[in-house]
Amino acid sequence: MSAAIAVDDLTVRYGEVVALEEVRLRVEPGRVCGLVGMNGSGKSTLFKALTGMVRPERGTVRVAGLDPARARRRALLGYVPQSEAVDWQFPVSVRDVVTMGRYAGMGPTRRPRAADRAAVDDALDRVELTELAGRQIGQLSGGQRKRAFVARGIAQGARVLLLDEPFAGVDKRSEATIVRLLRGLADDGCTVLVSSHDLHALPRLADEAVLLRRRVLFHGPVGRALEPSHLARAFGLDVLDREAAG
Amino acid sequence: MSPVDLLLEPLSYDFMVRALITTTLAAVVCGLLSCWLVLIGWSLMGDAVSHAVLPGVVLAYVLGAPFALGALAFGVLAVALIGAVRDTSRLKEDAAIGIVFTTLFALGLVLISVTPSQTDLNHIIFGNVLGVSTTELLQVTGLAAVAMAVLLAKRRDLVLFAFDPVHAHAIGLSPRRLGALLLGLLALTTVVALQVVGVILVVAMLIIPGATAFLLTDRFGRMLVVAPVVAAAASVTGIYLSYWFDAASGGLVVLVQGAVFAVVYLASPRHGLLGRQLTARRRRRQLSRSAAA
Numbered sequence: 001m002s003a004a005i006a007v008d009d010l011t012v013r014y015g016e017v018v019a020l021e022e023v024r025l026r027v028e029p030g031r032v033c034g035l036v037g038m039n040g041s042g043k044s045t046l047f048k049a050l051t052g053m054v055r056p057e058r059g060t061v062r063v064a065g066l067d068p069a070r071a072r073r074r075a076l077l078g079y080v081p082q083s084e085a086v087d088w089q090f091p092v093s094v095r096d097v098v099t100m101g102r103y104a105g106m107g108p109t110r111r112p113r114a115a116d117r118a119a120v121d122d123a124l125d126r127v128e129l130t131e132l133a134g135r136q137i138g139q140l141s142g143g144q145r146k147r148a149f150v151a152r153g154i155a156q157g158a159r160v161l162l163l164d165e166p167f168a169g170v171d172k173r174s175e176a177t178i179v180r181l182l183r184g185l186a187d188d189g190c191t192v193l194v195s196s197h198d199l200h201a202l203p204r205l206a207d208e209a210v211l212l213r214r215r216v217l218f219h220g221p222v223g224r225a226l227e228p229s230h231l232a233r234a235f236g237l238d239v240l241d242r243e244a245a246g
Numbered sequence: 247m248s249p250v251d252l253l254l255e256p257l258s259y260d261f262m263v264r265a266l267i268t269t270t271l272a273a274v275v276c277g278l279l280s281c282w283l284v285l286i287g288w289s290l291m292g293d294a295v296s297h298a299v300l301p302g303v304v305l306a307y308v309l310g311a312p313f314a315l316g317a318l319a320f321g322v323l324a325v326a327l328i329g330a331v332r333d334t335s336r337l338k339e340d341a342a343i344g345i346v347f348t349t350l351f352a353l354g355l356v357l358i359s360v361t362p363s364q365t366d367l368n369h370i371i372f373g374n375v376l377g378v379s380t381t382e383l384l385q386v387t388g389l390a391a392v393a394m395a396v397l398l399a400k401r402r403d404l405v406l407f408a409f410d411p412v413h414a415h416a417i418g419l420s421p422r423r424l425g426a427l428l429l430g431l432l433a434l435t436t437v438v439a440l441q442v443v444g445v446i447l448v449v450a451m452l453i454i455p456g457a458t459a460f461l462l463t464d465r466f467g468r469m470l471v472v473a474p475v476v477a478a479a480a481s482v483t484g485i486y487l488s489y490w491f492d493a494a495s496g497g498l499v500v501l502v503q504g505a506v507f508a509v510v511y512l513a514s515p516r517h518g519l520l521g522r523q524l525t526a527r528r529r530r531r532q533l534s535r536s537a538a539a
Contacts, residue, residue, distance in 0.1 A: 073418035078416070090408070100409075109399050110403060
């Protein structure tokens with residue numbers, strides 16, 4: 001079986017700035033992988049390369065064994081945006097947002113059929129938001145908002161789910177709910193890639209972790225990723241140490 | 247004169263009937279479109295495109311082509327130029343917009359000044375709804391019908407585009423194409439609305455109704471009802487006022503829409519200024535009462 005996420009020799013450049021350099025990454029199906037790095041480490045760029053929002057200068061990206069464009073057309077890729085990227089005042093209900101996951105398979109006017117409504121009901125049930133389905137999306141708490149977007153990925157039938165900073169602005173109890181939800185999805189064979197600069201949820205959530213700083217510095221078990229020597233490199237502390245020593 | 251006569255008497259003139267039909271059509275289609283423009287944050291873009299179509303409309307007049315064609319061509323040109331200036335210079339988008347649309351608008355003014363014409367081309371700038379001919383009315387009806395049909399048929403895709411273009415892209419839809427569709431409809435709608443209020447004030451009809459509806463409801467589906475209804479009612483009121491007081495029709499249409507917005511801005515139950523303050527005061531009082539208890 002091929003890897004759910006397969007990235008080879010990926011280099012992305014914004015003008016003069018190199019955002020990612022020779023990145024190689026394999027994530028097997030049904031795994032939860034934490035993507036750790038500081039701001040500007042290339043986490044968002046890697047997500048954009050996976051969703052096809054940026055054109056790589058070099059290298060290949062494959063999602064669920066397909067090139068990204070085909071994976072997108074089959075709606076295999078789900079995306080949970082970070083909080084700041086969403087207009088929470090937007091006049092849509094929770095149910096509207098989850099229904100958007102089904103658009104790819106609907107007719108040209110995207111009128112939901114019975115099968116679509118059933119899939120949306122199931123997804124809402126799975127993330128425990130059935131009772132809040134009629135609420136405007138901004139009237140949910142931080143954790144509930146994340147779950148609504150995860151439900152959109154479930155309704156979509158995504159095999160690979162990308163989450164951008166899912167624990168920012170989320171309280172401890174909601175965090176545990178989200179961890180349980182994502183672990184459950186992974187048990188069903190969905191591959192989950194979670195970007196985070198916040199490390200404490202990682203051991204309970206992820207099977208493996210990638211430390212990113214323009215290049216992949218480390219990819220392996222979470223426990224080892226959290227060792228100080230690895231983290232120091234990911235967060236640029238080794239440079240400070242050396243400067244202090246020198 | 248009784249109040250009923252005040253309403254009915256203008257209808258005995260054909261030009262008033264044509265004016266009221268044109269105004270209602272323009273208000274409804276602008277009201278629909280404005281719901282998306284306000285939510286995406288394209289007010290300035292709407293301003294730009296609606297002004298930039300002026301030279302296109304004048305050239306279409308000179309060549310005897312449909313106004314919509316000229317408007318569409320220059321709407322596309324404006325968007326392309328704005329993108330080019332933004333992407334290939336160190337300027338930010340608002341500066342690029344400001345430069346491109348004023349220049350194109352100026353080109354339109356110059357073209358008008360050198361075009362010999364029996365009809366007063368300044369009507370394109372200020373609107374002339376009381377002088378709309380039957381042919382013009384038919385054109386406006388056709389354009390409005392096309393724009394409305396497309397907007398309503400693609401409304402869910404356009405909402406997705408406005409709400410989360412990244413997700414649209416991730417499931418294989420093209421945000422770029424949806425954006426282009428919306429901008430094309432913007433150019434068409436401008437042609438409809440400029441008959442009523444003129445190029446200068448079209449942007450008001452493209453923003454105020456959607457903004458008013460957004461302060462009244464948290465449901466997009468309801469915005470699509472509230473915005474056109476409010477826009478049509480306000481615009482028809484404006485035309486009547488213009489008839490009774492013999493004042494500028496385009497100006498009054500926009501003035502009434504602005505007045506309705508002001509009332510809603512102050513008094514909307516959930517999102518109005520007064521409503522929000524009342525809720526905040528009630529919450530404070532409850533807090534202090536529970537603190538005292």
